[in-house]
Amino acid sequence: MRLFNESGHGAKPATIPPATPIVFVVDDDISVRESLDALIRFEGWQPETFASARDFLAQPRIFAPSCLVLDVSLPDLSGLDLQKLIAADRIDMPIIFITGYGDVPMTVQAMKAGAIEFLTKPFDDEVLLRAIRHAIERSHSALEQEAELGVLEGHYEALSRREREVMALVVMGLLNKQIAGELGISEITVKAHRGQVMRKMKAGSLADLVNKAARFDQAHAGKR
Known part of the structure; x- marks a missing residue:
């Protein structure tokens, strides 16, 4: 699964549309x-x-x-x-x-x-x-989705480079031990990064995190 672009740039601030169309x-x-x-x-x-x-x-x-x-x-x-x-x-x-x-x-x-x-x-x-x-x-509906995507991108921008790497592997379904082997770090460190990813991405569960990544990828599929 492709995830966010590495820079995390391009996020738009969430906007509450005026009442009058x-x-x-x-x-x-x-x-x-x-x-x-x-x-x-x-x-x-x-x-x-x-x-x-x-x-x-x-x-x-x-x-x-x-x-x-x-x-x-x-x-x-x-x-x-x-x-x-x-x-x-x-x-x-x-x-x-x-x-x-x-x-x-x-x-x-x-x-x-x-x-x-x-x-x-x-x-x-x-x-x-x-x-x-x-x-x-x-x-x-399109503006609401765009605003939600802007919030999601803002959350992603708050991640460190290592947290982004961990997140990419987490949503691919790798276990902490496998992620540790992939990145050459300890399992305890993976757990710490994983916790930070969940907090910064406002994800309530692994399924929620995977869902957020999928929504981002779908929205940006045509821009890659």
Whole structure:
């Protein structure tokens, strides 16, 4: 089993998202932006509207439940191009595509790249609102998982190099005697390091420690 990277870097602080979700809208038609702004605001969410993909990209990332209502046809980057640019680091922001001339290949491309909905104008307000609610639920879950991962990485960073080595062998299922042989240290020292690992990682049991390691590996599998 691969465990944490040796440096332990890259942890983000746990963040408690604001109560009001944010719905980003990118559409070059001002009448659409104004209409969606009013609709989103009426539902109690916070709208943030942009006339182009580049305007949206200039906005710093906000750690809050959110989604993106994105027009396919834009004056600079297309909606599909913008989706490609932000797919890797904005998994907490589901995308809902809107377009005036959707076709099957375009829809398939967007959905395969992770979009949760593809609506053709004109669409019913309730259909869009239902998609936004679903997107915000997904965003909230993704942010919670990211915050939990940040806490987990913070715990790992508190371990010494030797404690990290012991932890890696513990989660592989090695006994204290075997770990001692692997690292060339005494069994008593292994027990001491193991105790520190359990304390610093806030693990209540061996199964809990293995679970934390597996969760970290799963979250970072695509980054290695």
